[in-house]
């Protein structure tokens with residue numbers, strides 16, 4: 001059982017469009033084959049409970065803060081070292097993760113070969129741009 005609760009008061013459209021990230025850092029942080037992430041304004045998110053944080057280098061090569069629950073080990077959220085004011089929430093922590101649909105795929109070059117994300121969405125070999 002998680003020892004935290006996060007409330008997000010952002011516009012619903014922001015959490016409907018998830019980024020599927022296949023980068024090695026996201027794979028390691030989630031312990032899974034990819035991460036499903038939504039970016040929201042940090043001020044819209046209220047977190048109850050204490051998260052632990054470590055810093056690593058994301059697939060972009062930039063520093064990223066990785067927040068996780070010290071009680072249950074769940075990976076909760078990330079903050080980019082280059083984008084202040086934005087927090088990235090992990091879709092698997094939502095009460096209803098089905099509200100988020102894939103909006104784009106990034107770091108396809110690192111994807112495990114058996115993952116196929118459906119839909120007509122932008123796909124990037126590395127990071128976009």
Ligand SMILES: [Zn+2]
Nearest residue numbers: 021023026059
């Ligand atoms: Zn990633």
